[in-house]
Amino acid sequence: xxxxxxxxxxxxxxxxALSLAEWVDGSSTIGLAQTAGIFPFDYKLVRLDNGFKAYLxxxxxxxxxxxxxxxxxxxxxxxxxGKTGFAHFFEHVMFRGTEKYPDYDAMVARTGAAYNAxxxxxxxxxxxxxxxxxxxQMMDLESDRIRNLKYSETDFRTEAGAVLGxxxxxxxxxxxxxxxxxxxxxxxxxxxxxxxxGFEKDVRAMPEGYQYSLSFHERYYRPENCVLLLAGDFDTNxxxxxxxxxxxxxxxxxxxxxxxxxxxxxxARETTVEFPGRTLPILTVAYKGPxxxxxxxLAVATEVLGLVAFxxxxxxxxxxxxxxxxxxxxxxxxxxxxxxxxxxxxTMVTNTGDLQLIxxxxxxxxxxxxxxxxxxxxxxxxxxxxxxxxLMGLETPQGTNFALRELVGLTGGIEPVEDYYRTLMxxxxxxxxxxxxxxxxETGRTIVTLRPAAEGRQ
Amino acid sequence: MRTTAFxxxxxGVVIPVAEAGLETRLDQGVIVGSAQSNIGKMPQxxxxxxxxxxxxxxxxxxxxxxxxxxxxxxxxxxxxxxxLLAEGSTRQxxxxxxxxxxxxxxxEYHYSVDKEMTDFTGRVHRxxxxxYYALFKNVVLSxxxxxxxxxxxxxxxxxYLKQARRFSNDEExxxxxxxxxIFRGTPYxxxxxxxxxxxxxxxxxxxxxxxxxxxxxENVVAGVAGSYPVNxxxxxxxxxxxxxxxxxxxxxxxxxxxxDGVRILIVEKNTTATPISFGFPISLLRSDPDFYAMxxxxxxxxxxxxxxxxxxxxxxxxxxLNYGDYTYIEAxxxxxATQVPPTNVSRRSQMFEGWIxxxxxxxxxxxxxxxxxxxxxxxREIARLVQTGMTREAFEAQRRYLRxxxxxxxxTVGRRLAYRIDDVFYGIRESGFLASIGPELDAxxxxxxxxxxxxxxxxxxxxxxxxxxxxxGMKKKLIEGAETQISYAGRQPKEVLDEDxxxxxxxxxxxxxxxxxxNINEVFEx
Numbered sequence: 001x002x003x004x005x006x007x008x009x010x011x012x013x014x015x016x017a018l019s020l021a022e023w024v025d026g027s028s029t030i031g032l033a034q035t036a037g038i039f040p041f042d043y044k045l046v047r048l049d050n051g052f053k054a055y056l057x058x059x060x061x062x063x064x065x066x067x068x069x070x071x072x073x074x075x076x077x078x079x080x081x082g083k084t085g086f087a088h089f090f091e092h093v094m095f096r097g098t099e100k101y102p103d104y105d106a107m108v109a110r111t112g113a114a115y116n117a118x119x120x121x122x123x124x125x126x127x128x129x130x131x132x133x134x135x136x137q138m139m140d141l142e143s144d145r146i147r148n149l150k151y152s153e154t155d156f157r158t159e160a161g162a163v164l165g166x167x168x169x170x171x172x173x174x175x176x177x178x179x180x181x182x183x184x185x186x187x188x189x190x191x192x193x194x195x196x197x198g199f200e201k202d203v204r205a206m207p208e209g210y211q212y213s214l215s216f217h218e219r220y221y222r223p224e225n226c227v228l229l230l231a232g233d234f235d236t237n238x239x240x241x242x243x244x245x246x247x248x249x250x251x252x253x254x255x256x257x258x259x260x261x262x263x264x265x266x267x268a269r270e271t272t273v274e275f276p277g278r279t280l281p282i283l284t285v286a287y288k289g290p291x292x293x294x295x296x297x298l299a300v301a302t303e304v305l306g307l308v309a310f311x312x313x314x315x316x317x318x319x320x321x322x323x324x325x326x327x328x329x330x331x332x333x334x335x336x337x338x339x340x341x342x343x344x345x346x347t348m349v350t351n352t353g354d355l356q357l358i359x360x361x362x363x364x365x366x367x368x369x370x371x372x373x374x375x376x377x378x379x380x381x382x383x384x385x386x387x388x389x390x391l392m393g394l395e396t397p398q399g400t401n402f403a404l405r406e407l408v409g410l411t412g413g414i415e416p417v418e419d420y421y422r423t424l425m426x427x428x429x430x431x432x433x434x435x436x437x438x439x440x441x442e443t444g445r446t447i448v449t450l451r452p453a454a455e456g457r458q
Numbered sequence: 459m460r461t462t463a464f465x466x467x468x469x470g471v472v473i474p475v476a477e478a479g480l481e482t483r484l485d486q487g488v489i490v491g492s493a494q495s496n497i498g499k500m501p502q503x504x505x506x507x508x509x510x511x512x513x514x515x516x517x518x519x520x521x522x523x524x525x526x527x528x529x530x531x532x533x534x535x536x537x538x539x540x541x542l543l544a545e546g547s548t549r550q551x552x553x554x555x556x557x558x559x560x561x562x563x564x565x566e567y568h569y570s571v572d573k574e575m576t577d578f579t580g581r582v583h584r585x586x587x588x589x590y591y592a593l594f595k596n597v598v599l600s601x602x603x604x605x606x607x608x609x610x611x612x613x614x615x616x617x618y619l620k621q622a623r624r625f626s627n628d629e630e631x632x633x634x635x636x637x638x639x640i641f642r643g644t645p646y647x648x649x650x651x652x653x654x655x656x657x658x659x660x661x662x663x664x665x666x667x668x669x670x671x672x673x674x675x676e677n678v679v680a681g682v683a684g685s686y687p688v689n690x691x692x693x694x695x696x697x698x699x700x701x702x703x704x705x706x707x708x709x710x711x712x713x714x715x716x717x718d719g720v721r722i723l724i725v726e727k728n729t730t731a732t733p734i735s736f737g738f739p740i741s742l743l744r745s746d747p748d749f750y751a752m753x754x755x756x757x758x759x760x761x762x763x764x765x766x767x768x769x770x771x772x773x774x775x776x777x778x779l780n781y782g783d784y785t786y787i788e789a790x791x792x793x794x795a796t797q798v799p800p801t802n803v804s805r806r807s808q809m810f811e812g813w814i815x816x817x818x819x820x821x822x823x824x825x826x827x828x829x830x831x832x833x834x835x836x837x838r839e840i841a842r843l844v845q846t847g848m849t850r851e852a853f854e855a856q857r858r859y860l861r862x863x864x865x866x867x868x869x870t871v872g873r874r875l876a877y878r879i880d881d882v883f884y885g886i887r888e889s890g891f892l893a894s895i896g897p898e899l900d901a902x903x904x905x906x907x908x909x910x911x912x913x914x915x916x917x918x919x920x921x922x923x924x925x926x927x928x929x930x931g932m933k934k935k936l937i938e939g940a941e942t943q944i945s946y947a948g949r950q951p952k953e954v955l956d957e958d959x960x961x962x963x964x965x966x967x968x969x970x971x972x973x974x975x976x977n978i979n980e981v982f983e984x
Contacts, residue, residue, distance in 0.1 A: 040513075060511060064865060095765065105765035105775070110855065112862020114764070114797065129869075131862045157948030161778030161820030168731040168818050169781075173626055207947040276728070278625040280617060313561040318554050325610045328617055350613065381562040388564035388583055395514060396869045 037418040038390060041231075041400065045413075046240050051224035051254075052247045055404075055414055056239050057231040059397050065232035066397035067113075067138045068127045069146060070408040072227070073220040075196040076121045076338060077257040082205065083216075084191075085163070085198015088119040089206055090216055092159045094126065096151035098144050111137050119196050122338040123409025129398050132233045136242055142228075143246035146221055153210045160207040167203045170195075174279040175346070178450040181273040182284050182342070186446040190262035192341050222254040223247065227408045232397035262288075262340065269446040274453040280328060281349045281451050285362050288444040289343040292336035294416035299336060300423045301431035302343065302439055306334020307382045308432060309369045310345050314378075316365045320347070326354050338410050342446075343439060355449060369436040373429030383424055501695040503676070505882060507683035507875050515587050516872035517567075518681035519598050519698070520802070520879050521576040523672035525652075526645035526709045532660055534652015537571040538615060539668045544569035544578060546607035548596040553607055556593055565590050567597060572791070572803040573646050573712075575883065576672075579802075581872050584685050595697050598673060608662045619654045624978050628727070629794055629815060631981065632735040632923045637789075639723060639921045640739055640809050644712035655984040674704030679882070683875035712807040714739040717919040720968040722936065726929035727978040731780075731816030732829040736836070736922035737809045740914050742787060744804075744891055745884040750898035751910035752787050757863075758856040759843060760785025760812065763797055766859060768843075772835055773814065776954060779832045779944070782815040785840075787914075798867050801876030804883035810915065812836055820947060826932045827942040829924060834942065834964040841917040847908030857899050868892045918967060929975035937970045 043057040078084045094117065097104045108115055113130035126146075130138055170176045180195050187193035197203065228247075230239060265288055293299040310316060310332035320327045326349065333344040349358050393403040404414045505518075521540075528535045544567060547553045560566060567580035578597055582590035623631060634649045641647050651657070678701060680694045717738055742752055760767040762784050765775060769783035784793070787810055789803045814836060817829045848856070868874045874892065881890040888894075926932055935942070943962040950958075 061869075064869070105771070109764075109766045109859045112859045112865075114863060114866045116763075116797070129866055131865065134862070154948040154950065157946070158776070158778035160947060161818075162774055162781040164820050165731060165781040165816055165818045169629075169816055172628060172729070172731075278621050280621060313558050318557075322554055322557075322610065323606075325606075325613060328614055350617070381558070384562035385564045388562070388586070391513070391583055392564050392581070395512075395871070398869075 038387060038421045039414075039417050040391070040394065043414070044236055044240075046243050048223065048244065048248055050248065050250055050252050052226060052228075052250060053413065054228035054230060054243045054247070056234070056236050057229065057397075057400060058234075058236070059231050059394075059400055061232045061397045063132050063233055064129065064397055065132050065135060065138070065230065065234055066127065066129050066401045067142065068125055068229040068231075068398075068401040068405055069142055070227045070229065070405050071124045071126075071146075071221060072122070072225045072409055072412060073124055074120050074122045074409065075194060075198070076191050076259065077220065078194070078198070079191055079257045079259050082202055083209070083212060084194040084202045085196070085206065086202075086209070086213070086216055087124055088196050088198065089160070089163050089209075090213065091117045091119045091124050091126075092163055093151055093156060093213060094145060094149060096149070096155045096159065098148040098150050100144050100148065101141060104141070104145060107141055113138070120406075120409065121192060121196060121341070123405065125405045125409075127398065127401065135234055135239065139242045139246045143250070146226065147250050149217055149221070156210045156213060157207040163206060164203055167197050167200070170197055172277065174275045174277070174282055174450055177275050178273060178282050178284055178346075178448055181271065181450070182286055182344070182446060182448045185269055185271050185448060186265075186286055186288070186342055187262055189260035190339060191257075191259055192262070192337070192339065218253065219255040222252055223250045224252055224254040227412060229401040229404055229408065229414070231400045259339070265444050268442050270448070272449045272451060275450050276453050279450070279452050281352050281355060281449060282346065283349055283355060283358060283450075284344055284346045284448050285359070286342040286344045286446045286448075287440050289334065289336060289340055289439050291340050292338060292410045294411070294419035295423055297423060297427060297431050298435055298438060300420065301427050301435040303334050303336060304379070304382055304386075304424070304427055305369065305432050305435045305440075306332040306343060307385070308374045308378050309365055309436070310334075311382070313381065313385075314365075316361055320358065320361060326350055327358060352451070359447070366436070366440045369433065370440060372433070374432045376429065379427070379429055379432065383427070386424060387421070501692050503679050503698070504691050504695040505679060505681040505875070505878050506686075506691045507871070507878055508686070509683060509871055510685050512684040512871050513584055514581050514871055515584055515682065515684040515686045516581045516870070516875050517579060517591075517594055518683075518802070518872070518875050518879055519578040520679040520681060521578075521598070521673055522574075522677045522679070523706065524572050524574045524576055525648065525650040526573050526712070527668075527672060528648065528652065531656060532652075532664055533648040533656040534615070534650070535660055535664055535668050536576060536672075537650045537652065538612065538657065538660055539665045540569040540571045540576045540578070541611050541615065542603070542608055542665055543597050543601045543669075545611060547602040547604050548593075549600040549602050550596050551593070559589065559593055563590055567594055570802055571650050572789070573650070573805050575802050575804055577802040577876070577879070579872060579876070581870075587686070591694075595694070598678065599697060599700060601669065603662060603666050603669075605662060608665065612657065612660065615651060615657055616654065619651060619657060619982065623651070624981055627794065628729065628731075628925045629733040629735075629813070630792065632725070632733045632925050633791070633793075633811070633813065635723060635725065635923045635981065636735040636737055636811065636921055637809075639721070639923070640717075640737060641712055641714050641807070644714060644807070645709050646712045646714075646805070646807065649982060653982050653984045670702075671704065672706060673701060674706065675699055675701045676703065677706045679879070681875050681879055684871045714807065714809070717921060719919060719972060720966055721921045721972040722968055722974070723921070723923045724929040724932050724973065724975045725923070725925040725978055725981060726975060727925050727927065729925065729927055730825070731818035732825060732924055732926040733816045734814035734829060734833050734922060734924055735811065736814075736833070736920050737811035738916070738920040740787065740808055740810045742808060742914055743806070743884060744788065744880070745886055748910040748913065750895065751902055751907045752914055753895075754853070754856055754860055754899065754902060755843070755848065755907050755911050755915070756785055756787045757860050758848060758852060759840070761863075762786070762790065762793060762799070769812070769814075769836055769839055772839055773832050777835075777944070778820055778946070779828055780815045780817045782813075783832070783836065784813045786811040786813070798869075798873070801873055801880060804880045812840075821945045823943075823945050825926065826928070826935055828944050829926060830932070830935065830942040830966070831944045831958075831962060833922065833924075834966065835961045837917045837966065838961055838964045840915060844911055844915050844917065847911060848904060850904045853904040853907055857902065861896060861899055864892075864895045925978070933973045933975055936966060936968055936973060939965065
């Protein structure tokens with residue numbers, strides 16, 4: 001499972017050729033056919049009466065298809081007390097078979113498809129990469145398990161063991177350990193308070209949740225809440241017929257979660273956490289950000305802000321990582337979520353004695369971006385980086401679907417990719433400054449420092 | 459450049475042509491792809507794969523040296539050298555400038571150092587080919603060896619060795635320890651990143667000396683793939699010809715010691731989950747006739763991170779002891795981070811390896827009982843496979859599976875290029891390994907597969923590594939040969955419980971003298 005650090009930036013672009021020539025030293029522009037938008041592939045949206053949507057995306061990959069089902073359910077939707085981690089747990093249970101196909105693994109094995117699944121805050125996705133000639137089998141298997149999942153209590157309990165194993169593995173990672181504390185500290189009401197893997201006591205109680213799991217499936221795994229991304233090599237008409245055949249009988253019945261809105265934070269928060277192992281200290285400075293939007297300039301400017309202020313080409317990155325070498329890593333996590341979530345700056349510090357100095361450097365950077373507009377070149381380079389970051393991800397059918405699945409989690413569709421891109425290209429230095437002033441504020445700040453527990457110290 | 463700090467791992471070599479029987483004459487460039495006539499004449503020491511429809515160009519500069527070339531006491535030098543090149547300044551640009559120029563292209567370059575190979579790889583959108591290549595070639599051609607870059611990278615490497623390697627990924631650590639035990643006394647013994655004490659002694663002068671010795675015209679191969687323009691291969695090879703001349707002496711082929719019985723290393727660590735790695739040397743390489751038969755058998759027994767794996771079905775799916783159980787017939791470093799086999803980790807000596815992901819307390823009982831139960835289950839399944847072979851039905855099903863599944867191995871232009879480089883390492887000619895898998899599978903029979911299993915697999919003589927709490931307690935349990943029964947959170951069918959009784963007392967033929975314990979704080983110190 002990958003929780004809050006999934007894949008690529010989602011970006012788009014309207015008039016691509018822009019002034020890239022300014023930085024490209026000539027000659028080699030062989031020329032990707034630049035059309036009106038950024039997304040280079042043709043696609044068709046199929047929408048069934050029950051609300052189910054499928055995007056059929058033709059990409060250049062002879063003989064191969066990527067089949068990704070995005071269920072718009074993630075740790076965000078775990079609003080009931082004691083049930084955190086259930087979206088991810090459920091991801092595991094989805095491989096436990098149906099009446100028609102009791103052994104899902106064996107069925108997929110017969111097709112030779114590669115498959116797995118991943119859960120995040122806003123979505124769970126199930127993916128297969130398969131030979132093009134197994135399209136109908138994929139439709140059959142995937143529609144069957146999402147509609148007719150059936151598993152025994154024994155299987156359910158057994159799977160809980162695997163999830164606890166995964167929990168323990170994550171716990172061994174100091175970054176995940178810190179993030180767990182960060183979310184718990186920064187949020188009071190919203191479900192973003194917990195990690196995707198869930199609170200430990202809830203993970204340990206999972207084996208007792210069989211009945212609850214049935215209701216979880218009933219409420220969230222419904223056609224109105226699920227989207228299919230099919231990319232690669234297939235016949236569009238044939239695929240459309242198969243979708244109608246296999247997904248039309250699926251009954252509606254989605255019940256939206258009752259997620260508490262997060263009240264406005266009114267004062268800075270700060271805490272430390274001890275890691276039961278050896279690690280260098282890690283510092284995270286987080287702020288409350290806005291919800292994702294493709295058209296709200298302030299939202300898109302916030303994502304740009306994360307890169308220009310704390311990204312791999314930022315002044316602070318150069319200073320702390322390359323010049324002074326006071327930190328081992330510096331990462332900005334300004335990707336927005338379906339609901340307002342955290343904007344994070346995370347750094348592993350070489351010497352504990354420098355922690356305050358690093359904190360001060362981060363604050364100085366925040367102050368600078370609040371006070372002054374971003375350098376024009378850096379802004380332009382960042383837009384280019386976001387655009388090419390998206391395009392570089394589209395090499396394979398699965399890469400394409402992975403580049404789009406977050407967008408489906410956020411919005412339920414892929415169409416906003418073009419809006420997002422247009423908005424991005426229109427972002428000005430003033431927009432970035434406005435985002436800094438709106439969101440990088442002391443009252444919205446949470447700082448967590450992780451140190452090794454005494455036992456593990458050198 | 460790696461943005462993720464420590465993707466360390468991997469490292470490189472000299473191919474001792476005659477000695478290893480892996481003839482890799484680079485006097486004939488390998489060329490494949492669909493538009494040969496557009497590419498121009500193929501130069502020596504180059505590997506190219508033309509795919510004009512791709513929007514991308516991928517690079518792979520292969521330096522035939524790796525961790526086996528590290529001088530004694532300077533273990534980690536090949537990796538540190540490659541790391542400095544990939545994340546340091548060149549004579550043309552400060553490292554900061556390089557980062558600033560790569561940034562708008564959303565492009566990076568990476569290094570990987572394995573036992574026998576070093577590779578510098580990258581991919582760029584063809585819009586940005588010229589600017590990217592200008593930076594990329596200088597990584598190998600004109601590194602500036604600045605003291606400040608060296609300090610940054612050495613410090614980070616040492617932090618990784620002291621902290622992250624020991625404390626952040628027990629599974630990978632157990633694998634590295636297994637490799638060390640199996641290849642002890644050979645040039646494969648040390649991990650590519652070296653030891654704490656060896657890296658501490660490495661100075662910038664060591665790095666420049668290593669570079670001068672191994673980064674020579676004859677020892678470096680130019681690889682490019684995708685939609686590169688006419689004559690680009692010639693240009694790239696011509697650029698690399700600016701490196702000084704220099705022949706590299708071959709490293710003798712590693713010959714691991716024979717293992718008699720089960721030998722066990724238990725690492726003492728305060729943990730609530732026990733990862734297990736086990737294995738033994740096999741005389742099987744990708745270029746051998748038996749390879750595809752064993753590829754199929756291994757796929758059935760433990761296909762990497764898939765539920766197709768038989769061990770996965772026995773240990774995880776049926777019993778919920780952990781979340782995955784897999785086996786390997788070729789080196790598979792960093793398996794936790796990849797679904798498809800790593801490339802450019804070609805080796806002249808391989809081992810069979812089992813990976814039991816951390817076993818934890820998912821039901822009442824003790825951690826040691828559960829861990830040893832999982833290990834016993836794995837031993838038993840391998841022994842059963844050797845004894846009875848695959849059934850015709852399982853063989854056919856696995857062949858169908860692998861026939862389609864292997865398509866995932868070469869989905870990107872960079873991976874297809876990397877496989878061609880590995881082909882050259884192993885002396886696989888003509889269509890290459892990737893393209894051979896399908897036809898070779900078609901030509902297999904269940905008899906061939908079962909004969910290969912009998913020849914290459916066994917479950918009696920091996921090394922196993924456990925990372926767990928109370929190492930002495932586990933040692934005692936092993937010596938006593940005590941039963942290690944497990945319990946379940948839910949109800950299990952009778953046949954599972956019956957089988958459990960057999961597994962719980964399945965013999966682990968280990969003598970007290972063959973069990974070593976070590977504290978985590980001492981691991982890989984020297």
